[in-house]
Amino acid sequence: MHTMLAAYLPGNDTVEMRQVPVPTPGIGQVLIRMRASGICGSDVHYIYHGHRGTASHPEPLYQGVVNGHEPCGQIVAVGDGCRHFRPDDRVLVYHISGCGFCANCRRGYQISCTGRQKAAYGWQRDGGHAEFLVAEERDLIALPDSLTYEDGAFISCGIGTAYEGVTRADVSGSDSVLVVGLGPIGMAAAMIAKGRGAKRIIGVDTQPARLDAMRALGLADYLIPASPDALEQIRELTRGGADVALDCSGNAAGRLLALQGSGDWGRVVYLGETGHVQFEVSADLMHRQRRIFGSWVTSLANMEKCCHDLEDWKLKPHTMISHRFPLERADEAYALMASGRCGKVVITFDV
Structure with a gap:
């Protein structure tokens, strides 16, 4: 069985690295080789320091999965039923997978999904701080050729927001x-x-x-x-x-x-x-x-438009990244992000 390195957050200001099986995409899913995966301030507030909830959702939001909700990479395999993306496509992942049927999902705002199936990558389902990620095909956005994988990772949450x-x-x-x-x-x-x-x-x-x-x-x-x-x-x-x-x-x-x-x-x-x-x-x-x-995050459609606008404006989000770390040093990356003495921090992957 093939394994991969993955980062978990036990909630005590540390990062736990584990070797876990490489996942297999199911129906309507793709397997993505990670190229860049950002660290968001919400990861620090709600997961790294302690597994917390919110006023509206008091139970802990993090469910012990691979962390990282700003994934960007390249598809290496597709499951049955995939119709729009193929191996080698460069993609970023809208970081909430919604039910697809509630009013907010119908508008493209999976971030505000009210269905029981709602699951955020890196919070309730495995995220991008691993060598590979399984994502729903419907959650993907094509990354324009002029944008880097780091750009895509930043767009998937911070820039989109x-x-x-x-x-x-x-x-x-x-x-x-x-x-x-x-x-x-x-x-x-x-x-x-x-x-x-x-x-x-x-x-x-x-x-x-x-x-x-x-x-x-x-x-x-x-x-x-x-x-x-x-x-x-x-x-x-x-x-x-x-x-x-x-x-x-x-x-x-x-x-x-x-x-x-x-x-x-x-x-x-x-x-x-x-x-x-x-x-x-x-x-x-x-x-x-x-x-x-x-304003909370963005919609799937607006995130896609954001990619095209950045391409047309010739703006590069990766210029705002202050620190880059390999996955093996995720503990250092999180500690720096938690200190506040940095700009954007990204986990990068050598392929």
Whole structure:
């Protein structure tokens, strides 16, 4: 029996490496040789530190499977019934496999599937931190030739999430865009806003290293360290407030800054997970005619469109990756991601 190396997260800030059988694709499934597999902040919050649930799903979300919900690779075998993809195709995997029948699945938003069959790769079914992955053919998106496997891994969650937020705010060339929180999602949001032609992009973060990374990549026109006068600086740069504000910090102060940093009729999108925010409903929302959108991941169709847009815009998400590790050093990769002293971290595979 052929075996492969795979990473598991026992929930105590460690990574456990195991030798497990190489899986066999079933009906409607494909076997993918992994080429790149990202680490997401949600993996750290909900699995690496401890197997936690959420307020709406209090039971642990992680079910002891191979971790990694940002997979990208090349098909090596297909099961019976596959009609659209073939061996050697380059693909990324939409990281939620839904029931296919609920209203959200019908819209392509498997992330919000309400069926019992819902299973996230790396959470409730085996994910991409192994040499091979079995995926449903219906969850695949073709990776354009101009994009790398690392690009595909980043698109499968982080870039896709940013793309949804930016498109939900309908960013265009007449908009000034404020991005609060310049981790991987914030950097991705700035890149997507740039691709859509935003006339001005302003980035805010507490960490000088993240501001330096944004500056080096040329993803923002103005960079502001988080401080008591950040709001006034934003208003001065935008004639009173940004047309669109994207909070990618998941921090109460960051969320408030994004709301207050938007102008009259501003569109505000909350992308950062967890935590709370408090604001004056009349002064901060109603009287300024602002709108707040909650945005969670993206749809299968929008993720596919994101690939094509990035290709046409000639933008490369992999330029935002700060660290790469082989699978054998997954423990180091997770420890670094958990420290917060990095940008995007990706597991790469030599073939």
